[in-house]
Every structure is written in structure tokens, then in C-alpha cells.
Amino acid sequence: MSTEARNPPPQIALKIRRILGGKTGWNGVAVQFAFAAILGWIGYEIVSNARANLENQHIAAGFGFLSNNAGFDVNQTLISYTGSDTFLRVFVVGLLNTLVVSVVGIVFATLIGFIVALCRLSPNWLLSRVGEIYVEIIRNLPVLFQILFWYLAVLAALPNPRQSISLLGIAFISNRGLVIPSPIGGSGLEPFLAMLALGVVASLALRFHARRALFREGRMIRIWPTVLGLLVGLPLATMLVFGVPFTFELPQLKGFNFAGGSRIIPEFVALTLALSTYTAAFIAEIVRAGILSVHKGQMEAGASLGLSRGATLRLVVVPQAMRVIVPPLTNQYLNLTKNSSLAVAIGYPDLVSVFAGTSLSQTGQAIEIIAMTMGIYLLISLLTSAIMSVYGWRLSRSLGA
Amino acid sequence: MSDIASSSFVRKDLLTERPAPVKTTGFVGLMRTRLFNSPTNILLTIVGVLLLWFTIIPSVRFLMVDAVWSGKDRAACLTENAGFAVGACWPYIQAKLPQLIYGFYPEAERWRVDLTFILAAALLVPLLVPRLPAKGLNAGLFFFAFPVVAFFLLHGGGIKGFGLSWTAGVLELFDDSIIGAGQAVLGVSKTSAVPPVLWVVGNFIVLVGVAISWLILPLTWLRDQIQGAGQPVWGDFAVTTVIVSLIAFGLGGGWRTGWRALASSIATFIAIALVIKLMGLDRGGLPVVTTNLWGGLLVTLVVSVTGIVTSLPIGIALALGRRSTIPLIRIFSIAFIEFWRGVPLITVLFFATYMLPLFLPGNFTVDGLVRALIGIALFTGAYQAENVRGGLAAIPRGQGEAAAALGLSWWKTTSLIVLPQALRHVIPNLVNSFISLFKDTSLVSIVALFDLLGSLRASFSDPKWSTPSTAFTGFAFAGIIYFIFCFGMSRYSLFVEHRLNAHRRN
Numbered sequence: 001m002s003t004e005a006r007n008p009p010p011q012i013a014l015k016i017r018r019i020l021g022g023k024t025g026w027n028g029v030a031v032q033f034a035f036a037a038i039l040g041w042i043g044y045e046i047v048s049n050a051r052a053n054l055e056n057q058h059i060a061a062g063f064g065f066l067s068n069n070a071g072f073d074v075n076q077t078l079i080s081y082t083g084s085d086t087f088l089r090v091f092v093v094g095l096l097n098t099l100v101v102s103v104v105g106i107v108f109a110t111l112i113g114f115i116v117a118l119c120r121l122s123p124n125w126l127l128s129r130v131g132e133i134y135v136e137i138i139r140n141l142p143v144l145f146q147i148l149f150w151y152l153a154v155l156a157a158l159p160n161p162r163q164s165i166s167l168l169g170i171a172f173i174s175n176r177g178l179v180i181p182s183p184i185g186g187s188g189l190e191p192f193l194a195m196l197a198l199g200v201v202a203s204l205a206l207r208f209h210a211r212r213a214l215f216r217e218g219r220m221i222r223i224w225p226t227v228l229g230l231l232v233g234l235p236l237a238t239m240l241v242f243g244v245p246f247t248f249e250l251p252q253l254k255g256f257n258f259a260g261g262s263r264i265i266p267e268f269v270a271l272t273l274a275l276s277t278y279t280a281a282f283i284a285e286i287v288r289a290g291i292l293s294v295h296k297g298q299m300e301a302g303a304s305l306g307l308s309r310g311a312t313l314r315l316v317v318v319p320q321a322m323r324v325i326v327p328p329l330t331n332q333y334l335n336l337t338k339n340s341s342l343a344v345a346i347g348y349p350d351l352v353s354v355f356a357g358t359s360l361s362q363t364g365q366a367i368e369i370i371a372m373t374m375g376i377y378l379l380i381s382l383l384t385s386a387i388m389s390v391y392g393w394r395l396s397r398s399l400g401a
Numbered sequence: 402m403s404d405i406a407s408s409s410f411v412r413k414d415l416l417t418e419r420p421a422p423v424k425t426t427g428f429v430g431l432m433r434t435r436l437f438n439s440p441t442n443i444l445l446t447i448v449g450v451l452l453l454w455f456t457i458i459p460s461v462r463f464l465m466v467d468a469v470w471s472g473k474d475r476a477a478c479l480t481e482n483a484g485f486a487v488g489a490c491w492p493y494i495q496a497k498l499p500q501l502i503y504g505f506y507p508e509a510e511r512w513r514v515d516l517t518f519i520l521a522a523a524l525l526v527p528l529l530v531p532r533l534p535a536k537g538l539n540a541g542l543f544f545f546a547f548p549v550v551a552f553f554l555l556h557g558g559g560i561k562g563f564g565l566s567w568t569a570g571v572l573e574l575f576d577d578s579i580i581g582a583g584q585a586v587l588g589v590s591k592t593s594a595v596p597p598v599l600w601v602v603g604n605f606i607v608l609v610g611v612a613i614s615w616l617i618l619p620l621t622w623l624r625d626q627i628q629g630a631g632q633p634v635w636g637d638f639a640v641t642t643v644i645v646s647l648i649a650f651g652l653g654g655g656w657r658t659g660w661r662a663l664a665s666s667i668a669t670f671i672a673i674a675l676v677i678k679l680m681g682l683d684r685g686g687l688p689v690v691t692t693n694l695w696g697g698l699l700v701t702l703v704v705s706v707t708g709i710v711t712s713l714p715i716g717i718a719l720a721l722g723r724r725s726t727i728p729l730i731r732i733f734s735i736a737f738i739e740f741w742r743g744v745p746l747i748t749v750l751f752f753a754t755y756m757l758p759l760f761l762p763g764n765f766t767v768d769g770l771v772r773a774l775i776g777i778a779l780f781t782g783a784y785q786a787e788n789v790r791g792g793l794a795a796i797p798r799g800q801g802e803a804a805a806a807l808g809l810s811w812w813k814t815t816s817l818i819v820l821p822q823a824l825r826h827v828i829p830n831l832v833n834s835f836i837s838l839f840k841d842t843s844l845v846s847i848v849a850l851f852d853l854l855g856s857l858r859a860s861f862s863d864p865k866w867s868t869p870s871t872a873f874t875g876f877a878f879a880g881i882i883y884f885i886f887c888f889g890m891s892r893y894s895l896f897v898e899h900r901l902n903a904h905r906r907n
Binding site for chain 2: 044142157342
């Protein structure tokens, strides 16, 4: 009679079964085989049909077309581009245009969104109603509707350049777009930029040092006068030594159009206006929900510790609200970037418009071009969600959860 | 007793009344507490009044006061003819209204569109009012019967066969494709480096294909017999009715409990027969109106309703797939969902318009509207999957475990226990997705379909009505329509949310 415990039965087969077929075991494996067979069949159909169809239309598959000459012009380019450049360059030009309208839109959307959120949270009854009306109207109209409204109705109704509306005599808005002064680099540009960069780096280092001192030794260091000196005083001093870093060239009305200054095309203005006001309505709701999610007791606890109202907001309320705000806010930024593809409706030369639109109709390489366009958007959104999951992980770690 | 009374002070006369507290309710109270209680607030109120003054007053002036209400062409809406600064040009909307609602749908056939709208409303309203009974039947009619009827109403045309012919046709196509694939592999095996392996695989696939063709032989033979007879539709209908009813009877439990299933199956088929007879589908049906003639609000509603009806099953399937423990299915669902959620809808529409036709057999053309619908269904399906997954995650594990303890299979647990609760949880989210779907339907105007926004844009180019205020009038009109639909849906979602959280209110 042995009293030793029996060895547990070998679990290798069980584990393999679990890995291969999930909870359902061998049934799961069978389901997977059937599923793989169906996927394989669909894949085969797609490939063979696509091959046959391309042969009928005499289109050569592959990415060779990227090095061909594009042969069309683009009316807003951030990098030099002419009609004799390749389709690859068209792709880059379109991508940069998409990114620039997204970044500008995100900045304005955040600004408007926070202002509207503050309006809605304001104790003033009238102002909170105004904010609510704004949010309800903007959220319940399609974004394409708003883009077309700004482009076809508002901007088209503006006067021509000769009667353009002057904004303080430095910028002019007309149906040909917005003309703003353009900066021209002067003699002192390089030292100015160098000193500015130095100031930024030094201020960051100082902030790091101050936080370290606060957390390690409990010493408060007041850094803002130094930071102000570094960021404003240092460049100003350089300017006095080396001369003005840049001058502004003011736009002048010559004949029927403006000379000088830089022109922002009306498509860009309409798209930025529509995207930023549209996304702002969603951001306002997110910010409002985030601030309301912080319990009233937090404010009272801060006050009972003797913190001032501003300090309580800055140190207690906002950090907790940001935890709720940041993930959906990033989502809205991503939505804005994706919505910028609606530029194709008004002819702003973004990625979809110049690459999936014009280039596709010129070359007929539908599969490659649409795959590239979808791929780049997918890349942007996957990168963002990867960053967000790192952020969420750090947040949950720092909260000790 | 007496010393207490003597030492204490007892008031002999009444106090004078204190003034009433400051009123904090009503309009005056609102003004005191929320508008003018501090200098900052007074300043903010002034800012708010100015904002309203510069937006509301001009809008009202444009839409009502300065508007032109009647006229025949642009001349009526010009400032020099009207004698004042003209606001909205409503005769333009009046003239373009048929185009904005029906597109180029033939005038004589527009009653069909109206009938479809009425049918949809008659089915949808009882579905949305929680108090009304027979939700299951109602939902079945709206989600399954209505789309089919609406298709034959709007598009027209008839049918040449029924269930049996279609099944046989699809199976034949599938079988041909398998045999084709096998022969392609055999062809490759002649030039490849590993001929024996490929030869075996190719022959195996061909063998499977031949076996399937033998299996479906009775079906195809029956189909050929029916198609050869005088009344193919009704013959096919009768055979399909018998087969499906018998299967329902068998699955329902045979002689013991199958009668209910049999009765409901026969009732369904009688209803289908009535519809076929009523619309004359066996005799060619209504005159065909091709989809390139459709437009305006009709296309907007067709696209959004189809999107709503098709995206939900796709979403449920993907959500269940994503929660499955079977690796391949889970990975596929995750990849599928993240792919469609990561790209903008407009590239999906481009994909559906330019890329999808390349993936289909050359003799197989897909209608432009259907292509856009496929794209939208896949795109919205991925978003709905995430909503449904949220609902599934909210159901406690114990529910599934209790069902398993009762001996229910996975399918029964999911369809009877988990999904009904999960879907009820996420109705507000689903409705919010429907709102964004409704707004996103405007994007089909970019791929050359004339929805409400596309028709509006097309109407701007009519020289007969080109005035400075035409664009603003058109946008005001379309904006009001979009706003009514979206705002209505969002209020409904709030109402449902409120109802669902009734037990949590205090």
C-alpha cells in the first residue's frame, strides 16, 4: 500500500490540443481547417479573377508604374514638384498635404473644442446653452455636407481679390483663398534659431532638475523667471547682436490678384474650417465628460489641504480628467486625419485626391494604388493605437492598479 | 418649576416677519442665479447675447423674413427684381424637390418609392415604440421581408426560379470553381519543382469537385425538370415549400413537437406566395428602373437602411469570432475588424468601386450602388463588431456558465442567453453607429452616386436657378433634412438609454 501521491497524467497532449483548437479541442481544429479551406478558396478566386481581368485590360501588375512620369500638376505642394516627376513623388506630395491639413485641423479643433467645453461647463446659463446648440447642430450634420457648405456656399460667396476683405491690412481673404504675409529669412536667422533651440533645451533640462529636486529632496525651485528669460530674453538678445532674423513680406494687390505673401488655397481653408469645427464638437463633449467625471469631493479635498483653487485644478482635477480625456481625444484626432480624405470632394490635393483619384485614373493600377493608400492610413492608425496602448499601460502602472 | 419659569425669558409678542428669501426659481430667479450674479457672469452673458444676435437674427432673416416664396425661375430671386436684399430662394427648392427626393426616377413610377417609404415607416414605428407587442414578428418583417419587397418595388423586374433553382445554381458555380482550381494546380504541377505533390493535391481537389457534382446531381436534375415545365416559378416554389417545411418539421422535433415549426414555415411560404402573386413577380414584375436613375433622399435612405440591416449580422459574427478561443478564427476577426476600422470610408468606397470588380469573374458585373453597399456593409460591420463586443464583455461569466450547467450547447447559450442581454446593453451605441452611418452615406456622392447631397450639388449647376443665394438655400434645406434624421435618432437613443437604466435611477 503506497501512500505517495500519483503523478499527474501527462498534459502535453492536452496543451497541444488547447493551443491548436482552443476550448473546443479537436472540433476547433476541424473548424479551423474548414475555415482555412474557405479562405484559401476565396483567395484563389480573387487572384485568378484579378489576373484574368488585368490581362483583358492590358494592365501590367506591379509597382513599376511608380517610377513613371506623372504628367499632371498639383496646386499645393510642400516639396518641389513638377509635372515631370514620378508617381512616387505624387504619393509623397499627397501624403504631406494630408498631414499638413490634419495637423492644422487638429490644432484648431483642440482650441475650439476646449473653448466650447468651457462654455458648456460655464455656470452662465446662456453661454452653456450656446455651447449646447453648437454641439448639437454640428454633430448632427454630415462632415462632407459641412465641407461642401464652406467651400461651395461661404467661400464662393466671398468677393474677388480686388474687393477682398482685409484683416488689419496684413492678410486678405477672397474667393481665391487667404493671402498672408510670408516670412523671409534675414541675416540673423541662423543664430536666432540656434539660440531658440538652446533656450528650449535648457528650459526642459531645468524643469527636469526642478522636478527631481522636488521629488527627491522636497525642495521647491521656482523656475519660471529663468525659463522666461531663456525662451524670450535669449533670442531677443541675439536679435540685438546679429540683426533681425526675418522680415514679413506683405501681400500687395497688383492688377487682378495679389503679389507677394503666400497664398493659402481656398480648398485648404474650407477643409480646415469644416474639419476643425466638426471635430471640435466631439472634442468638446469628450472634454466635458472628462471634467465631469472627476468627483466633486476631489476639489473639496484639495481645498481642505489648503491648496488654492488654481493649484487644485492643476494638480488634482486636470490630471484625473486627462486620464479620461486622452484616449477618446486621440481617437478624434485619428478621425480627423481620416476625414481629411474627404478633400477629394472639393479638389484639395491630399493623398486620396491626387493618388487614389488622379493617378488611378491615369494609370488604371487600381489594386496597387488603393492598397498603398489604405496601407498608409492603416499604418497611421495602428501606430497611434500602439502609442495609446503604451500610454494606457504606463498610466495603469503609475496608478498602481 | 417655578424658578425655571421665572429665570427664563419667554417672548410675549410676535417677531416681525423677515423678508422673503431671494427668488431662485422661474425666469427672474434664473436671471439672478445663472446670468447676472457676478461681474464676470454679466460679461459672459453679454458675450452670449452678442453671439446669438449675430447668428440667430441673420439666419431667421435669411430663411423667413427676406426669403422669396414664389417664382418661376432665377429672376424672382434676384435683388434687382425683388427690390430688397434677397434671402432664401424657396421656389428653387420647390422646383428641385422631386430631384432631391427621387433623383431621376421616372415620374410615372414614383408611387413605388412613396409606397416603399410608407411601408418602411409602417414597419419601423411599431418597432421603435417599446410598448407595442409582437416585436419578434415585427423585427423579422422589417429586417428580412421588407428589404426583399423593397428591392422588387424599387428596382422592379421578376424572378425566373425560386429557392431550389438558386441553390442549385450557386452550388454549381461553387463546384465549377473547385474543379477549376484543381485543374489549375494540375497545370502548375507540370512545370513545378515538386510535381508529384502538386499532382496529388490537384487530383484530390478535382476529385472533391467531382464528388460534389455527383452529390448535387439530384438538385440540378430537379431544377432542369422544373425549368422545362410550363410554370417554372410556381413549380419551383411548390418544391421549395415542401422541402423547407419538411426540414423545419424534422428539426422541430418530428411527430412530437414539429407541428409548430411546420405551421410557421407553411404560413411564411403562403405570405411569400401572396407577395409574389400581388407584385406579379412570376410574370416579369414591375418595369425595371436601373439604379443609375435613383437619386436624392431615396439613395440616402436605401444606403443607410441597407447598411443598418446588413452591418448588424456582420458585426455580431465578427464580435463572436473575436471572442472565440479557436486561434485562426480569432486572428482573422481581429485582423478584419482592425483593417476596416483603420482606413477612411472614402478609401473603402474607392476599393469597392475600382478594386472589387477586378476580383470578380469577368462576366459578372456588379451594379454601382451594390458595390458601394458592399463597401459600407463591411466598413460599418467592423464598427458594429466593436460595439457588440462591448456588450458581450458586459455580460457576467455566470450567465454562460449557468447555461452550460443546464446543458445548453454553445449556439443555444449564445443565441438565447448571452446575445439578447448583450444587444440590449448596447442599443444606444448601436444607434450612435447608425447615426454616423447615416451621415457617412453622403460620401457615396464622391463615387458618382447621387444621394441627397450629390443631387443638391448637381442642382447648383442649373443655370436656370443660379442666384447668389441658391447655394445657401440648398444647404439650408438639406441641412434641415439631415438634422431631423440624426437628431431624431440621437434623441431616440437617449430615450432607450434612459429606459434601460431605469433600475439605476435614484
